[in-house]
Amino acid sequence: MCLVSRLCKPAVIDVTDKRILLIIGGGIAAYKCLDLIRRLRERGMRVRTVMTAAAQQFVTPLAVGAISGDRVFSDLFDREDEHDVGHIRLSREADLIVLAPATASLLAKMAGGHADDLATAVLLATDKPVLAAPAMNPRMWLHPATQRNLAMLQADGIHFVGPNTGEMAEQGEAGPGRMAEPLEIVAAVEALLRRPAAKGPLSGRHVLVTSGPTHEPIDPVRYIANRSSGKQGHAIARAAAELGARVTLVSGPVAIADPPGVDVVHVETAREMLAAVEAALPADIAIFAAAVADWRVANAASQKIKKDKSAAAPALEFVENPDVLKTIASRSPRGERRPALVIGFAAETENVVEQAKKKRKAKGCDWIVANDVSAEGGAMGGDRNTVHLITARTVESWPAMDKAEVARRLVERAAEHLAQTQVSV
Numbered sequence: 001m002c003l004v005s006r007l008c009k010p011a012v013i014d015v016t017d018k019r020i021l022l023i024i025g026g027g028i029a030a031y032k033c034l035d036l037i038r039r040l041r042e043r044g045m046r047v048r049t050v051m052t053a054a055a056q057q058f059v060t061p062l063a064v065g066a067i068s069g070d071r072v073f074s075d076l077f078d079r080e081d082e083h084d085v086g087h088i089r090l091s092r093e094a095d096l097i098v099l100a101p102a103t104a105s106l107l108a109k110m111a112g113g114h115a116d117d118l119a120t121a122v123l124l125a126t127d128k129p130v131l132a133a134p135a136m137n138p139r140m141w142l143h144p145a146t147q148r149n150l151a152m153l154q155a156d157g158i159h160f161v162g163p164n165t166g167e168m169a170e171q172g173e174a175g176p177g178r179m180a181e182p183l184e185i186v187a188a189v190e191a192l193l194r195r196p197a198a199k200g201p202l203s204g205r206h207v208l209v210t211s212g213p214t215h216e217p218i219d220p221v222r223y224i225a226n227r228s229s230g231k232q233g234h235a236i237a238r239a240a241a242e243l244g245a246r247v248t249l250v251s252g253p254v255a256i257a258d259p260p261g262v263d264v265v266h267v268e269t270a271r272e273m274l275a276a277v278e279a280a281l282p283a284d285i286a287i288f289a290a291a292v293a294d295w296r297v298a299n300a301a302s303q304k305i306k307k308d309k310s311a312a313a314p315a316l317e318f319v320e321n322p323d324v325l326k327t328i329a330s331r332s333p334r335g336e337r338r339p340a341l342v343i344g345f346a347a348e349t350e351n352v353v354e355q356a357k358k359k360r361k362a363k364g365c366d367w368i369v370a371n372d373v374s375a376e377g378g379a380m381g382g383d384r385n386t387v388h389l390i391t392a393r394t395v396e397s398w399p400a401m402d403k404a405e406v407a408r409r410l411v412e413r414a415a416e417h418l419a420q421t422q423v424s425v
Contacts, residue, residue, distance in 0.1 A: 015193045016044035021094035023119045024064065026054020027101040028169045029135040029179035034059065036100060036182040037067045040189065050074065050090065052106075052119050076118040090118075091126035096192055099123070101135030101179045104146050110158070111149035129192055131159045133185050137168060138175030142272060147279035150265070154248060154280065160263040161188040165253055176266045184258060191260030200244025201415040207240040208283040208339065209233055210290035210324065212252035214270045218316065219301035226291035227373075230254035232345075232385060233289035235407035237262045240285075243415055248280040252290055270296065270321035277324055285414050286339040288325040288365075291347060296321050329364040341417055342366050343410070347373040353397075356390050367391050369410065389413070 020040055024033050037047050049064050050073045061072040073090060091097070099106065106119070115121040123130065132153070140146060141163060154160070162180030167173070211233020215223040230251060237249040238259035247262045250273055258264045265276045270292045277286075295318040305314055331338035344365040346356035349372070356370030370388040385406050389396040398409065
């Protein structure tokens with residue numbers, strides 16, 4: 001039996017009549033907020049809205065007010081509201097503030113502590129949890145400045161849902177940056193409102209998890225990838241959140257929903273994953289469950305490669321991708337933001353334990369979880385897993401179990417380990 005007691009199942013917290021303050025930012029995704037308001041109200045929540053000046057270029061206050069059933073707030077210097085410091089009242093009367101779409105500009109203002117309009121004044125004055133749903137062009141999302149702002153806001157306790165990966169409003173643009181869908185945002189809202197007050201063994205800790213595959217482009221329609229559903233990594237992120245941790249999940253392209261109560265960063269390539277991981281540091285625990293592609297095409301084609309029957313198949317030149325696990329695990333514990341506990345995954349098809357032992361040493365991680373991904377193993381895409389937990393001194397072979405149970409056991413063991421160090425970031 002694990003030494004860390006499992007959290008008692010808390011009573012379900014009713015979200016009916018919970019007060020949501022929705023701040024609508026200025027992006028094309030603002031139109032989704034009409035459906036978001038409707039979905040929140042369907043669940044019995046009361047929705048008030050604040051619109052930035054830019055948001056009103058995409059949806060009208062009349063439409064937002066009609067769907068929310070309440071007036072729309074937009075002016076920091078409104079004489080009627082500010083006689084009693086209305087922006088403070090708005091910031092405190094809500095149970096949760098939702099920012100959607102959270103544009104690059106709004107995130108930058110939040111990170112810098114600006115309060116030059118009603119939306120930013122409310123965000124700076126609030127003492128309530130804030131959930132942001134980023135939406136922007138992929139290059140804006142992946143820009144180092146945005147990633148720095150994201151890391152700063154996560155450290156400040158801001159919660160995130162999305163962004164998703166897909167087509168952008170701009171023709172020919174695709175990648176991470178699509179705002180999460182309304183039902184995804186609703187699920188994140190419900191998870192935050194229902195988060196138990198009781199503290200778990202990972203309360204005050206930051207856990208970083210990678211999950212899913214990476215897609216390395218050959219041309220705009222083809223890519224190289226590993227077989228990974230993301231089920232194990234997502235289960236680990238959820239288990240860490242259930243034990244009270246603040247969790248950042250860096251996920252490659254998967255077909256499963258984001259786990260509730262978790263800050264999710266969606267990426268496509270190995271280089272994007274490494275950038276997102278580094279932006280999310282520091283962390284107490286880092287668990288690298290993603291199946292990162294080892295190689296990428298040296299010069300991906302900008303146009304679709306056409307099949308020419310009169311010519312030979314195109315030759316692809318490969319270069320090695322950055323090793324995300326090794327990059328983080330090999331850092332010095334002092335001064336380089338190395339997590340106190342770094343856990344890798346080893347997907348092997350033969351000599352599973354021996355190969356994993358070698359990988360643990362080569363990567364420099366503290367623990368490694370080895371699993372058999374041969375056709376007979378059935379781990380890739382399946383719901384069950386058989387793993388071996390390998391440390392510097394021991395090998396534990398666990399029986400076959402579902403991936404959620406593997407996740408719970410692993411996270412509980414990690415919590416036990418940190419309980420002995422008593423160091424938080």
